[in-house]
Amino acid sequence: MQRYKEFGLKLTPQRLSILAFLENNKSHPTAEDIYRHIAKKFPTMSLATVYKTLETLKARGRIKEITIDAEKRHFDPETGRHHHAICTGCKKIVDIFMDFDLSAADTDLRGFEITGSHVEFYGLCPDCRKTTTANKR
Amino acid sequence: MQRYKEFGLKLTPQRLSILAFLENNKSHPTAEDIYRHIAKKFPTMSLATVYKTLETLKARGRIKEITIDAEKRHFDPETGRHHHAICTGCKKIVDIFMDFDLSAADTDLRGFEITGSHVEFYGLCPDCRKTTTANKR
DNA sequence: CTGGCTGCAAATCTTTTGCATCCTG
DNA sequence: CAGGATGCAAAAGATTTGCAGCCAG
Numbered sequence: 001m002q003r004y005k006e007f008g009l010k011l012t013p014q015r016l017s018i019l020a021f022l023e024n025n026k027s028h029p030t031a032e033d034i035y036r037h038i039a040k041k042f043p044t045m046s047l048a049t050v051y052k053t054l055e056t057l058k059a060r061g062r063i064k065e066i067t068i069d070a071e072k073r074h075f076d077p078e079t080g081r082h083h084h085a086i087c088t089g090c091k092k093i094v095d096i097f098m099d100f101d102l103s104a105a106d107t108d109l110r111g112f113e114i115t116g117s118h119v120e121f122y123g124l125c126p127d128c129r130k131t132t133t134a135n136k137r
Numbered sequence: 138m139q140r141y142k143e144f145g146l147k148l149t150p151q152r153l154s155i156l157a158f159l160e161n162n163k164s165h166p167t168a169e170d171i172y173r174h175i176a177k178k179f180p181t182m183s184l185a186t187v188y189k190t191l192e193t194l195k196a197r198g199r200i201k202e203i204t205i206d207a208e209k210r211h212f213d214p215e216t217g218r219h220h221h222a223i224c225t226g227c228k229k230i231v232d233i234f235m236d237f238d239l240s241a242a243d244t245d246l247r248g249f250e251i252t253g254s255h256v257e258f259y260g261l262c263p264d265c266r267k268t269t270t271a272n273k274r
Numbered sequence: 275c276t277g278g279c280t281g282c283a284a285a286t287c288t289t290t291t292g293c294a295t296c297c298t299g
Numbered sequence: 300c301a302g303g304a305t306g307c308a309a310a311a312g313a314t315t316t317g318c319a320g321c322c323a324g
Binding site: 065067068069070073085087088094096098099100101102104105108109110111112113114115116117118119120121122123124125126129 | 202204205206207210222224225231233235236237238239241242245246247248249250251252253254255256257258259260261262263266
């Protein structure tokens, strides 16, 4: 893919499949998720390669790491500013493209020089709301 | 301590020392931090006990877990609503007691039933700003 | 060609668990 | 004195690393 040329890294088949999987992916996958998906069609793929590639992409600002789930790391190909909601039931993460006014923080951020911010919401996703309701008696 | 009676759990010396360490603690310690601090004066303390106690306290809503640092889990004895800023240099986490207007999210939260939210800021703390500046030539 | 990339296995780190023993309530 | 708590060691997961061989540029 021509548009990856600018990445300045070698475009191996492994990397191309990782990039292809991430493209327009809204699932906020973990390294394991990516590995499992790719290993189906690419049996020699190694989990270590996935980690190394994710590290490289992150370092070059091509993906972001999401620290909202303490269990494992999730990655997000959407690098523009946005926020997330995580379901406390199934742990699904969804994007929130919305702008919040965080300017109140300008007045006192404990001397920090702020470079970014992120809002996370916790709650029950539509699917889990149904299940939870159904289980109530 | 009388005020712990209501916790409804056995007050062993180990637990009391963990509770004492957490009381008014603004450092957002990890289990390891707590263990290291307590082990000095309480050599038989086990890291597993720290984890188990933190789990218990969290389940009872006495502490919160902070998922802002992918490296390890941090715990916060401050259970009231507040936010955090993490230093991208030294990874220090500080509290932000401030209210933000997140009501814009009411209009579209992808069908989620929201139970909580949290704002995180990233940047350089005062200490790291100095160091970074000093290193620039 | 050559340096970056891959894949395997081993290592590391954090967190959890099993279980015999202990001790608070 | 009973059931929850402790502490050890072992297990479980997630992520990283070392290194020999491979291949994209």
